[in-house]
Every structure is written in structure tokens, then in C-alpha cells.
Amino acid sequence: MTGETGAGDAVLVTLPDREDAEELAEQLLDQGYQPCLVHRDMLAGEDDAEDVDWVIEVRTGPHGGPAVFDEPHLAALAEDYGGFAVVES
Numbered sequence: 001m002t003g004e005t006g007a008g009d010a011v012l013v014t015l016p017d018r019e020d021a022e023e024l025a026e027q028l029l030d031q032g033y034q035p036c037l038v039h040r041d042m043l044a045g046e047d048d049a050e051d052v053d054w055v056i057e058v059r060t061g062p063h064g065g066p067a068v069f070d071e072p073h074l075a076a077l078a079e080d081y082g083g084f085a086v087v088e089s
Contacts, residue, residue: 011067011074013056014041015083021054024081032062033070053083 013028015021018038025036037057058067058074067074068087075085 009066009068009087009089011058011071011085012088013058013074013078013083013085014053015078015081016053018054020081021056024077025056028058033058033067034060
């Protein structure tokens with residue numbers, strides 16, 4: 001640990017559909033969240049590429065602080081798309 005509390009924290013918004021993930025990432029960017037990187041996340045043990053989830057990595061909120069402070073808001077948005085959000089540190 002670096003001693004900087006929250007320095008590497010991110011909220012990972014996980015959705016089952018790529019198009020939904022890209023759409024939500026655009027919405028989050030418009031709201032001021034950054035960086036909103038979308039990437040695939042194949043769960044350990046998954047053999048079928050069709051079973052991958054799409055993850056939006058969000059580190060900074062529109063207020064300029066860590067996105068972890070907005071995790072409840074991001075989780076609610078994720079639920080609208082059938083997904084979820086977790087804090088990764």
C-alpha cells in the first residue's frame with residue numbers, strides 16, 4: 001500500500017451488454033466522470049467468450065474527487081442496465 005488513502009480507488013460498473021456499457025460510458029463522460037474506460041472482463045473459469053461482462057472503469061467524479069464517493073449513484077445507473085458497480089482499491 002502506498003499510504004495514500006483512495007489514490008488508486010476506482011468504481012467498476014459492470015454490465016452484460018457491450019452497447020449498454022458504451023452508452024452508459026458516454027453518459028458518464030457527459031456528466032463529468034473520468035476516465036470511463038470500457039473493457040471486457042472474462043470471469044475466471046469462463047470458457048465462452050459470449051459470457052464476458054463489460055466494465056466501465058471510473059476513477060474521478062464530476063466534483064473532481066474520487067468516484068468512490070459516487071458509488072451509490074453509479075450502482076443505481078448500473079442496475080438500470082441489469083448490471084452492478086463495485087469499488088476496487
